[in-house]
Amino acid sequence: DGGITQSPKYLFRKEGQNVTLSCEQNLNHDAMYWYRQDPGQGLRLIYYSQIVNDFQKGDIAEGYSVSREKKESFPLTVTSAQKNPTAFYLCASSRRGGYNEQFFGPGTRLTVL
């Protein structure tokens, strides 16, 4: 079955620690995205990548970093510079170019204590 996996489902970290969220897809999609969702708000774009070894900042990239070394993988690191890291993080993928449907993973709930 093709799809997107995110692990872990729940993640707890102490303040000041960096943490990396995993995202893997086997849909053969070129484009991948990271979003953040906070209560009562829509999804906000953190970073996106249209192709391997290339990525672009979204609306709220400060305090986050990404890499795209493989087509299937797009890990997100939440650094200690992110002021309010506690949130629900969603990874998505799509075909590149045009107006394509984005497919989402199940999300990771990050809580910083």
Added chain:
Amino acid sequence: DQQVKQNSPSLSVQEGRISILNCDYTNSMFDYFLWYKKYPAEGPTFLISISSIKDKNEDGRFTVFLNKSAKHLSLHIVPSQPGDSAVYFCAAYSNYQLIWGAGTKLIIKP
């Protein structure tokens, strides 16, 4: 500034009746719109989309209407079923990025 607005945080509808979810946008350059459904602690799933060259798109119980002059779209669900209880997001493509509304929580009452 919110470019995609869903002004109703929640909506309660009787099972079997029609559910109408609304979405307004401010940027007249938006030309492709999508609706997603989301259950708690899960990722959104795609429901239906519409291009600005159309004013209606239908898929089973789901119909999306687009009124470009009013910069308004709506999602109709007929008939509403208990499994439709979820949060519904409207999104618009801008420069190949999706701009999302805040969502409307739909509650289907038995």
